[in-house]
Structure formats: structure tokens, C-alpha cells
Amino acid sequence: xxxxxxPASPRTFERxxxxxxxxxxxxxxxxxxxxxxxxxxxxxxEGGETVLHSHTANExxxxxxxxxxxxxxxxDQPVADLGPNDGVLxxxxxxxxxxxxxxxxTIILRFGAVAQNDPNTRINYPKDGEPQVRADQSAA
Numbered sequence: 001x002x003x004x005x006x007p008a009s010p011r012t013f014e015r016x017x018x019x020x021x022x023x024x025x026x027x028x029x030x031x032x033x034x035x036x037x038x039x040x041x042x043x044x045x046e047g048g049e050t051v052l053h054s055h056t057a058n059e060x061x062x063x064x065x066x067x068x069x070x071x072x073x074x075x076d077q078p079v080a081d082l083g084p085n086d087g088v089l090x091x092x093x094x095x096x097x098x099x100x101x102x103x104x105x106t107i108i109l110r111f112g113a114v115a116q117n118d119p120n121t122r123i124n125y126p127k128d129g130e131p132q133v134r135a136d137q138s139a140a
Contacts, residue, residue: 011034014033025043026043026045040109042110048069052095054123056119061090062108064107067102068081068084069108122134122137
């Protein structure tokens with residue numbers, strides 16, 4: 001017997017625009033978002049996501065549009081030094097952080113997807129202190 005896996009209600013297309021020259025610095029906003037996928041843009045004047053963290057159900061593909069960033073693992077070792085048109089896939093559960101590496105503003109896109117059967121949380125791992133768990137707002 002076949003089962004219907006279609007969503008309960010029909011979905012519609014969601015059109016969005018990405019205009020890098022119109023973005024303010026710093027900024028962070030969703031360009032498109034559903035219950036399982038998202039596209040997020042960040043403009044970094046300085047810094048980045050400088051606290052070691054992981055996402056329990058969220059996988060992300062990061063793509064640099066302008067500037068550069070370096071991604072680091074849980075041992076503060078560089079794992080990806082990215083410039084324009086470079087990207088990295090960060091699997092769910094992976095501990096990481098990143099910082100801006102170029103003097104100009106950095107524009108980076110984050111394509112995210114959420115595993116539907118796992119709790120969707122972000123865990124921060126501060127250098128001094130206990131891990132901090134909170135609901136993950138980076139995708140759905």
C-alpha cells in the first residue's frame with residue numbers, strides 16, 4: 001500500500017532578492033525560510049561567529065560572496081580559509097567557529113537544512129564555563 005508523503009497543505013514558491021550592494025554593514029537576515037530549509041545572509045564589518053558552537057539538527061553550507069573568513073574546529077585549528085566564491089559544508093553536530101579575515105566588509109550566505117527527526121538546538125561552548133543549549137533559530 002502506497003503512502004502519501006506530500007505536505008498537509010500545498011506549499012507556494014517564495015521569491016526573494018539578493019542585492020549585495022544594497023546591504024548595510026553589519027547585518028544578518030533571512031532571504032528565504034521554510035520549516036526545513038533557509039537562506040541567510042550576513043554582512044560582517046568585524047568578527048564573525050567567534051564562540052565555538054554546534055547545531056544538533058542543522059547542516060549548513062556557507063558561501064563567501066565578498067571578503068573572506070576562516071572556519072576553525074573545536075581545537076582552534078583552521079579547517080577552511082575562504083575567499084569570494086569559496087564555500088564549506090558544516091555537518092550537524094560539528095563544533096566550529098569562524099572569523100572575518102579581510103579588511104573590507106565580508107558578505108557570506110548560509111544555506112541551512114534541518115533534520116526533521118532530531119531536536120533543533122544550538123550548543124555554545126564558552127572557553128570558561130558549561131555548554132549553553134538553546135533553541136536553534138538558524139533554519140526553521
